[in-house]
Amino acid sequence: MPVHITAATLIEALGAEGYRITNARRAVCEVIAAAHEEHLTAADIYDRARAQTGARLDRSTVYRTLEALEDSGLLSHSHLGHGPSVYHLTEDSGHQHLICLRCGETFTLPEEETSSLADAIARSTGFILDASHFALSGLCAGCARAGTT
Numbered sequence: 001m002p003v004h005i006t007a008a009t010l011i012e013a014l015g016a017e018g019y020r021i022t023n024a025r026r027a028v029c030e031v032i033a034a035a036h037e038e039h040l041t042a043a044d045i046y047d048r049a050r051a052q053t054g055a056r057l058d059r060s061t062v063y064r065t066l067e068a069l070e071d072s073g074l075l076s077h078s079h080l081g082h083g084p085s086v087y088h089l090t091e092d093s094g095h096q097h098l099i100c101l102r103c104g105e106t107f108t109l110p111e112e113e114t115s116s117l118a119d120a121i122a123r124s125t126g127f128i129l130d131a132s133h134f135a136l137s138g139l140c141a142g143c144a145r146a147g148t149t
């Protein structure tokens, strides 16, 4: 079973990747660990980490830290639309994203809801679907009711 990912887990993983644990990197780990249900971009993580440390914080430090955490397998990114990608702890990343092309709102769907599609694709093609990496686009219920004109 996956272990619950905390800031301490992330900090430990950075250490294992050979990174020195600075206040800036610690702050990035704390922001990510606290953000379970949210969809934070690298810029959001930078803003929060900076607010939290009050210290000077390099954008490139944030990007490199995110990269290192992805390498460690504890963090993953998803593409919701045309904008920058968002980050999830891998323990929270098992959901499908739905994005409305009209109002831009993002919705999440538990992985189980798309598992029959993934199974059908695997059966007929052998392709293993990663449904959480890219969002599915369409119209939300409200926009669909309002019509498409």
Ligand SMILES: [Zn+2]
Residues within 6 Å of the ligand: 039, 078, 088, 093, 095, 097, 108
């Ligand atoms: Zn998500």
Ligand SMILES: [Zn+2]
Residues within 6 Å of the ligand: 077, 078, 079, 085, 133
């Ligand atoms: Zn990607």
Ligand SMILES: [Zn+2]
Residues within 6 Å of the ligand: 100, 101, 102, 103, 104, 105, 139, 140, 141, 142, 143, 144
């Ligand atoms: Zn909509």
